[in-house]
């Protein structure tokens with residue numbers, strides 16, 4: 001069972017629009033996760049479009065249109081609260097969900113299937129490679 005980990009604050013996600021971080025499952029397989037604002041706080045989804053495994057946050061924040069996450073490759077959009085897509089190439093799919101909780105304004109990873117590794121994308125955790133800094137911003141339309 002993975003330990004809980006403090007990720008960021010709800011205020012930070014609201015201000016920046018998204019927060020990218022990396023987790024590992026029980027087999028050590030790394031996964032990128034995005035935190036996005038939702039009506040009731042924040043939700044966390046895998047950072048991969050369900051159509052072609054394309055990163056929704058490519059290191060520059062999530063793209064939004066009318067409150068939905070936009071896949072930059074073919075334009076499908078995903079509801080920030082449900083992860084569901086009702087349009088385009090990814091129609092009728094849902095982003096895989098990661099459990100987080102909001103506690104006194106902090107966002108905490110509570111998903112038993114994942115262990116927090118670091119802020120930013122998978123490549124941001126490499127030592128000394130000069131990779132991209134952690135993504136904490138978003139792009140709106």
Ligand code: FES
Pocket residue numbers: 049050051052053054071072073074075076088089090
């Ligand atoms: S890769 Fe996202 S809609 Fe095609």
